[in-house]
Amino acid sequence: MATSTDEMTNLSWRRFEDGDNVWDNLTEQIFVQDTSHKCPTYVHKTPPCQGSCPSGEDIRGWLQIVRGLEQPPEGMTWQEYAFRRSTDANPFPSMMGRVCPAPCQDGCNRNEVEDFVGINAVEQFIGDTATANGYKFEPAAVDTGKRIAIVGGGPAGLAAAYQLRRKGHAATIFEAFNELGGMFRYGIPGYRVPRDALDAEINRILDMGQIELKMGTKVGVDVTVEQLEQDYDAILWAIGCQSGRGLPVPGWEGTSNCVSGVAFLKAFNEGRMKITTDKVVCVGGGDTSIDVVSVARRLGHITKSNKRDLPETVIHDGYVAHDTAMTAAAEGADVTLTSLFPREKMTASEHEVHDALHEGVTVLDGVMPVEVIKGDDGRAVGLKVADCEMKDGRPTPVEGTERVLDADLIVAAIGQGGELTGLEEFDNGRGLMNSDKFYQYPDRPGHFVAGDIIRPHLLTTAIGQAWIAVESINEYVNKEEHKRRPKVDVHHFDLLAKLNEAKLAPEEFKVDEDSDLRGTADAKYAIHNYEDRSSAEVIPHDELFLGHFKYEPRVLRKEEVPSAEEVLGHFKERVIGYSDEDAVNEAKRCMSCGMCFECDNCVIYCPQDAVFRVNKSESTTGRYVDTDYDKCIGCHICADVCPTGYIKMGLGE
Missing domain, CATH: 3.50.50.60 (FAD/NAD(P)-binding domain)
Structure with a gap:
């Protein structure tokens, strides 16, 4: 007999299996009255959606903003704040929300409950809303005087120009075609990537200023590599793969x-x-x-x-x-x-x-x-x-x-392969270019590579590589050593930056007055009871308390997919974006893996009243609850009932 729909949607989930009623090691795993040395600490980890995103977007972050959990700074709407957070990694939310195959959704821990969060649908909403409201990118804070040549005006090249301008460097894009966009424009049909939306996101980058365009110019044919080396401080090869x-x-x-x-x-x-x-x-x-x-x-x-x-x-x-x-x-x-x-x-x-x-x-x-x-x-x-x-x-x-x-x-x-006429010296024998882990061209100082010309892959992969390449270019032109890239190399949530944004920054540490950092539990110059492991760990579903989450079907984007009889001459866009309400409701399905989402479970279930809410005037994302260690007996109940895996019984280890 088939399982009824009602039974399927009434989830039953337990952290422990039948028979797990005795701790394997009593001394280490459970408290003995009030003598436990283990107390809760709040541990930030990277969610698997972000860990699966080749662009490294702070997906959990902008979903939290859309749902209304993380508040924008004073004077900014949540729509604009979500746009700012989203485009920290990827300047094309409108495009990627439409065409990215969304590996983030495959990694989403919500798949263990019923279905992934519609991340790309919310991202499209963010991008389309930004265009409708005329949001612009912030101008560069400084002008470094450095000039970078970008060969290729596709997703990687444009993303690199954006990230370079944010660092204050000027960029010149050399593009063989007469229009920018690369595979966005020439490789994907207009009914999937509306050209007005594409142009809006490209123009937003160009409006940052000091991005010169050399259209219809093929490097290696119309201009030599030696000329670029003389005229620019560094060169980024982002020529894509235009040869099938x-x-x-x-x-x-x-x-x-x-x-x-x-x-x-x-x-x-x-x-x-x-x-x-x-x-x-x-x-x-x-x-x-x-x-x-x-x-x-x-x-x-x-x-x-x-x-x-x-x-x-x-x-x-x-x-x-x-x-x-x-x-x-x-x-x-x-x-x-x-x-x-x-x-x-x-x-x-x-x-x-x-x-x-x-x-x-x-x-x-x-x-x-x-x-x-x-x-x-x-x-x-x-x-x-x-x-x-x-x-x-x-x-x-x-x-x-x-x-x-x-x-x-x-x-x-x-x-696909690269079109390397005039650039044969860079061909690795497979019609592609080599690069190291910093996206430098090997043994060619000042040359960097990003995008499909390394290995044809996703648009989001090219955009993520451009970000890391720009980090390397910035270090190169400033004559700095390349920093070691983190194990989880994405755009991480930064609690200290959030505290600064919310005007809750810690006080200045004064060596003469405060002397020693060891042993402090209440000093205002430190962030207490918090550990950031996001650069090293992605949180899996088995660290969450999945029993907290009820069945919530995905809010599906409306689509206009023609039938076999209707398809001839049908060039209208297929996906229809979310309304504000749909975007908020879908964002609420996010389980906030690895970060507190203010459910109050730990406060409610603590038998000692040791866990408490931070005063509203001092509260912000990641700083919603705290623990009074004078009351805590190490019973680990707060960690067991934390839906997001944010609480770990680790303090004292």
Whole structure:
């Protein structure tokens, strides 16, 4: 008999299993009247959402602000405060809230209760609200006089310009294309990344000033590396990967209607490709391949076309474009996506695969391309595929499963490489550039690297690398030693900064008057009863008291995903952002892992009244409760009932 919905939503969770009624080691684990040496301390750790975010965003922090728990400084709205906290790490909240596959949500501890927090939906709300309200970035506090060359105006390059300006350095962006945005603009369709929202977030960075643009300029061709070395204090290579990889099968090379996913999407995003063909086969399984097949379904094909109207003519030639009038006669295209891996192991997000299926794409998983079949005119007419199995990590065709998929256009979305014409000296042999852990180019002082040119990955990865690269550039131009990067290398909540912001900073420590720090329990120059382990530890779900959290279904963003019958010509944005109320309600589902969220459990359950609320005039995030150690007997009840794992029985160890 199936479990009823009512039973499923009535959660039952216990910290201890049946039979766990005796401590393994009585002396160490439990108090003996009032002689315990262990008392609670408040330990800040990094939540797994943030630990899983390649940009290192303080996700828990801005969720706390949206829900109303962490209060903004005087004179600032919570909407603006959430924007400021979010963009400390990533200047593109509106974009990332739409297109990031959200590894943070996979790591979310709330998955152990019922479902992850909709982090990307709240982030989109923050970004869209910032644009609607005209929020700007703060101007740099100082002007250092240092000038940094950034080669590439995509996500990594723009994020680097933003972080450099915050440190007071001027930046010059050298961009080979005529518009900024990189993969945001040329690799992702406009119905996923609205161009007005993208332009707003790019312009907000440029408005910080002292960011010079050299558009249509390819370093290595139009300007030499030696010139950059002479004119700038450092160089950041953020050129991305604009060269798609072809299929490693017979018949691919030189066949006109066999194209890369990168070239296909670029032709569409530049507005040159208006139609595709009757039968499109895309080989991939990642996010790029999903964009290819979704675009192909929206474009459709025209029944009778001249040779010049074939899609490969505009994909291969940047100066040719389809006539817009063609779209009026477009009919639906038969689009197939093939993947080496089973559907559950495809790298594309499950949500995107589901939408593609809903839009009428056929997905064949667990198959591999074997050969491109050509017609008498030399164009591809089909792709031979076979079921595959992995042997020693390599796909191997299963004998007897070969079949041919009819195709008028074959698209390879299996990886990308850098376009290193004129920069061959930097090529590591794989069409990419090397870097060390500080994102320096090895053995080339003053050269730094960030983004896909290191290894193609997520947009959020490129943005996170740009932040660390800028930290390294700042140390380099200031002739400082590179600081050791923390084990958990993200943007951490800083209690001392929060106390300063709330005008609750500790008093100045005066050596002559205060002399010795040891043994103090009430001095106003120290933050007591607090330990910050966030740079070294990510808090797992088994350190939380999950029984505190009731079943709260996720507040889903509304979506407008067209059906197979509606998809032709459908270029409206699919996701519809949260209202203020929706954003607040979803943010309230955050369990605040590793940080107090003021539930009062420790105050209520303490049998000795040893745990107490800090006076409201002295309270702020991370400083809501305190412990009177004269009353505490070390019973560990407060730690057992702390939902967020913020209380540890460690003081005295």
